[in-house]
Amino acid sequence: MNTYGERRGALYDWMVRENSALALFEDAEGRRDPAVSWLSGQPGDAVLFLYAGKKALLMPWDIHICELYGESDLVIPYTEFERSPFKALRAALEAFKIPPGSRVEIPPTTAYPRFLRYVEDFSDFDIVCRSFGVHHEAAAARAVKDPMEIGIYRTVSAITNDIIEQVEERVRAGSIATEQDAALFIEAACRDRDCEGTGFETIAAGPRRSFAIHAVPAYTKGAFGTAGLSILDFGLKYRGYTSDVTLTFARAPLSRTQERMITLTEKAYRLALSLIRDGAAARDIGAAVDRFLCGAKKRLVHGLGHGIGLEAHEFPLFSTGADNEWTLRAGMVFAVEPGVYDSVQGGCRLENDILLTESGPEVLTYGRIIRLPAQQPPAVP
Amino acid sequence: MNTYGERRGALYDWMVRENSALALFEDAEGRRDPAVSWLSGQPGDAVLFLYAGKKALLMPWDIHICELYGESDLVIPYTEFERSPFKALRAALEAFKIPPGSRVEIPPTTAYPRFLRYVEDFSDFDIVCRSFGVHHEAAAARAVKDPMEIGIYRTVSAITNDIIEQVEERVRAGSIATEQDAALFIEAACRDRDCEGTGFETIAAGPRRSFAIHAVPAYTKGAFGTAGLSILDFGLKYRGYTSDVTLTFARAPLSRTQERMITLTEKAYRLALSLIRDGAAARDIGAAVDRFLCGAKKRLVHGLGHGIGLEAHEFPLFSTGADNEWTLRAGMVFAVEPGVYDSVQGGCRLENDILLTESGPEVLTYGRIIRLPAQQPPAVP
Numbered sequence: 001m002n003t004y005g006e007r008r009g010a011l012y013d014w015m016v017r018e019n020s021a022l023a024l025f026e027d028a029e030g031r032r033d034p035a036v037s038w039l040s041g042q043p044g045d046a047v048l049f050l051y052a053g054k055k056a057l058l059m060p061w062d063i064h065i066c067e068l069y070g071e072s073d074l075v076i077p078y079t080e081f082e083r084s085p086f087k088a089l090r091a092a093l094e095a096f097k098i099p100p101g102s103r104v105e106i107p108p109t110t111a112y113p114r115f116l117r118y119v120e121d122f123s124d125f126d127i128v129c130r131s132f133g134v135h136h137e138a139a140a141a142r143a144v145k146d147p148m149e150i151g152i153y154r155t156v157s158a159i160t161n162d163i164i165e166q167v168e169e170r171v172r173a174g175s176i177a178t179e180q181d182a183a184l185f186i187e188a189a190c191r192d193r194d195c196e197g198t199g200f201e202t203i204a205a206g207p208r209r210s211f212a213i214h215a216v217p218a219y220t221k222g223a224f225g226t227a228g229l230s231i232l233d234f235g236l237k238y239r240g241y242t243s244d245v246t247l248t249f250a251r252a253p254l255s256r257t258q259e260r261m262i263t264l265t266e267k268a269y270r271l272a273l274s275l276i277r278d279g280a281a282a283r284d285i286g287a288a289v290d291r292f293l294c295g296a297k298k299r300l301v302h303g304l305g306h307g308i309g310l311e312a313h314e315f316p317l318f319s320t321g322a323d324n325e326w327t328l329r330a331g332m333v334f335a336v337e338p339g340v341y342d343s344v345q346g347g348c349r350l351e352n353d354i355l356l357t358e359s360g361p362e363v364l365t366y367g368r369i370i371r372l373p374a375q376q377p378p379a380v381p
Numbered sequence: 382m383n384t385y386g387e388r389r390g391a392l393y394d395w396m397v398r399e400n401s402a403l404a405l406f407e408d409a410e411g412r413r414d415p416a417v418s419w420l421s422g423q424p425g426d427a428v429l430f431l432y433a434g435k436k437a438l439l440m441p442w443d444i445h446i447c448e449l450y451g452e453s454d455l456v457i458p459y460t461e462f463e464r465s466p467f468k469a470l471r472a473a474l475e476a477f478k479i480p481p482g483s484r485v486e487i488p489p490t491t492a493y494p495r496f497l498r499y500v501e502d503f504s505d506f507d508i509v510c511r512s513f514g515v516h517h518e519a520a521a522a523r524a525v526k527d528p529m530e531i532g533i534y535r536t537v538s539a540i541t542n543d544i545i546e547q548v549e550e551r552v553r554a555g556s557i558a559t560e561q562d563a564a565l566f567i568e569a570a571c572r573d574r575d576c577e578g579t580g581f582e583t584i585a586a587g588p589r590r591s592f593a594i595h596a597v598p599a600y601t602k603g604a605f606g607t608a609g610l611s612i613l614d615f616g617l618k619y620r621g622y623t624s625d626v627t628l629t630f631a632r633a634p635l636s637r638t639q640e641r642m643i644t645l646t647e648k649a650y651r652l653a654l655s656l657i658r659d660g661a662a663a664r665d666i667g668a669a670v671d672r673f674l675c676g677a678k679k680r681l682v683h684g685l686g687h688g689i690g691l692e693a694h695e696f697p698l699f700s701t702g703a704d705n706e707w708t709l710r711a712g713m714v715f716a717v718e719p720g721v722y723d724s725v726q727g728g729c730r731l732e733n734d735i736l737l738t739e740s741g742p743e744v745l746t747y748g749r750i751i752r753l754p755a756q757q758p759p760a761v762p
Contacts, residue, residue, distance in 0.1 A: 043597045062594045064724045079682050082702050108494050113512040115493040131494040184565055196598035213443045216424045217577035301460050321463050343445045
């Protein structure tokens, strides 16, 4: 059985135990769910049905893309149903001859007005839309990477590290001097190394714009790597999976506050690493880093980290919210990214990708805070 | 009153008529709603409350970005509520002293399990989640552009046209020879012309990959503009608004099928243009083009068009689904993009941005099918 078949197999078993006859997974604009790709190979824009009788039915929008990538027991073009999930669901129920009254799971992201329409259109079935159903099972399974996925992460990390080095060299040499230089270098360099592209729009923010958590716009023609703090947050996409790292370039002369921000960020990062282990509650680690920053009159204004995979932000979450129940497990791959921000002094963030093994965290990437000497001739203040 | 205040004013009036005391707009990862930006200037990642007593409360994730762009009667950092919309809503109800029993509108995109939580946590209020509530009013208002927005579209269209010309020149001269050449040229050129960047990831697909509606990956180091059909689909973002055009480069020698695909696409485009007028049902125009293509044994495998604005895909829709009730109105700006695809012959698409005026459609951009002579020495088949 191939990888996709194995992944589906585990979910079929779960569905049988839970008495769910059919599950609808939808990947569409505004309702993205990479589970479709993870379960079928189809890279997006499709509806996938899992039938507890151990059959999958894929309805791809682009049938030509499906011929290249899709893997499913049955395939019907989604355009035959006017890309309506309601029509698609009716067809799937008929294709598998599923008897009325059976349980059908729809995505937990289904908007309430759409949920009402499912219930109305399929009043002869038991429509279930719940946070911890088969879709959560798929997301939780995706959070723990299999050996093939870990192999992909070793490769994309090596490429990412190579590009980190090349960017550092070029910033030192002055051939990367603007935010745009940095971002476009990465776009070209990652494709030279067989990546599909970047995993998200590269954020390159020079000292005047690094105060923002996510600079708006993501990069400009403005100076990068000049005196003060510059942030470069990027990810590379390789065989569908994205890395996610952040470098801070700290060019002398730095203010005392900027020096303190660097120290704080590095300490927060080391604190996080020291707490990461199989079985740890992700929320507790986020909370510990927040407490540490609070002691220095700062806050963790964004999540401490997040799983990475087919999307740049996946499970597990490291948010400090009471509803974050994620436990770290061996095989998870996630980004850890503490940062501190100041409207005048700029921002400092350090982010690396980590594979959690049974013996502890293995840092896959070499994101770091890079100190640069004052430029000659020194800038007149 | 400023632009944001005027936009909010129209919604307050609607809320008073509908007896809605408070409306929650949320722009967050996975739940994007540019209405937040349209109503407050905050470029994203925020919760915005509109209170029928004619006050707005903005809760931005990044307070530094808000200081630059946000405009609201009241501002409280979202981090004070752990970025929880439930906690934020409780605070808003208290800030405006809204009495129990009042009607509170939450986004129609709210997932059913989250809807249940709102209803449970706010059982003392009348929580309303509906397709055609205040959020739809905002989306419909955004679909008809005001004079300032139309001015922005004239500017971004001029920049887009300039870049179309430059790309054509470079493809003819051979300095754009790969998909990556085309995409990275656009990234740099648009920033040279004061754009924030591209409105979405540029799709550049040479003859071997143009068969896909949306090529995966979006661009590679592969050949572009060689014999056959190459598609270039891009948009530029200027002051928040995105253009969206598609060029097809048709390099000789072309097969008879490819010639026919070009003719079909151009005819479908002209047919669409001939039907666009104030008061027309967008669905009917999509259906007419689909019927035309069916007569040639093809189908319209994607929507004929879509509104453009703060997002690349906005209202009105041109889908042929029975639930598409959009009527075209003067002041709307939308993209029209018929295309035909073949797994062997490649794809052909033509897309332009159109401002609908009372006297008819005004085509703002010069997207077209560009014929190129055979390369010297001619490729040996």
